[in-house]
Amino acid sequence: MAGINEERDGLTLSHQFTSKMHRQLYPAIDPKNPSLSAAGKNVLITGATRGIGKSIALAWAEAGAAGIVVTGRQEKLLEEVADDLRRVSPKTKVVPIRAEATSEDEVHSLWAKVKVELGKIDILIANAGVFSEGNVYPVTGKMAPSQWWSDLDINIHGTYLQVYSFLQQYLSEGKEPTGTVIILSSGAAAFTFPGMSAYAISKLVGIRIAEHLNLEHPNVRSFAIHPGIVPTDMAPDMFAVQAVDPPEMASGLSLYLATSRAEYLRGSYVAVNWDIEEMEKHADEIREKKLLSTSFLNAKLGPEGHPFADTT
Secondary structure: OOOOOHHHHHHHOOOOOOOEEEOOOOOOOOOOHHHHHOOOEEEEOOOOOEEEEHHHHOOOOHOOOOEEEEEEEEEHHHHHHHHHHHHHHHEEEEEEEEEEOOOOHHHHHHHHHHHHHHOOOEEEEOOOOOOOOOOOOOOOOOHHHHHHHHHHHHHHHHHHEEEEEEHHHHOOOOOOOOOOEEEEEOOHHHHHOOHHHHHHHHHHHHHHHHHHHHHOOOEEEEEEEEEEOOOOOOOOOOHHHHHHOHHHHHHHHHHHHHHHHHHHHOOEEEEEEEEEHHHOOOHHHHHOOOOOOOOOOOOOOOOOOOOOOOOO
């Protein structure tokens, strides 16, 4: 790959699925691309007051979504984001609603308000999450149990509450759920790194939720995405040199995943750095061999046992 800088791109290169790597927005996932139009669609984005979540909301406005619900903890910031969205797309109905990620009552109230304002949500983007381990990296036993569990509570419980509410739009009426669910995961789910257990575990769970959704609700299009190494306030200092992926890449990818072109990726984990057009050329193999699904172990389990290299 031309122009590769090992210091900047080393970690991203180690996580590549396609031969072509992207670290900037490119035409196939550019919100301005007409093929990514969100016309007629209602989307709900959690954790939308800043960073990746705000960028995703802006992309859906740029793509002309019919309705956009933005949620987060800070009401003032939500209103500011809502104003930005209305400026980008005056015809879009923008609904800012404050909600605590792990409060079942507040999430229930959120979706009740959404039903009144917009009816059904077509696309859920579960972006809200935390990374309390940050630049401290407390290894197991040094991070207080309450804090460790709090991170999992927000990243897992918070995500499930939104997914549950999305499905209840249909299940409560005795109907099969449809639509699209996109869960913000992380490349951290693929690594075992000292001092990142809460974050890595919770992000792996996000991938597994997407996989179970794909199996349990075949009419729901589910995905987990790695947004790249984004220069936000959540990015650890040790990754500062590598944090060059703009949040707009995750935004554009979310639009792509909501289109029929992404059917071959249902239930999969996808990184923004991977080339969409290259993957489309191998769609059948990706789908049939489940190349982007998680594996329990590297070993091959089965009636004959693992085929060890040394069989003597």
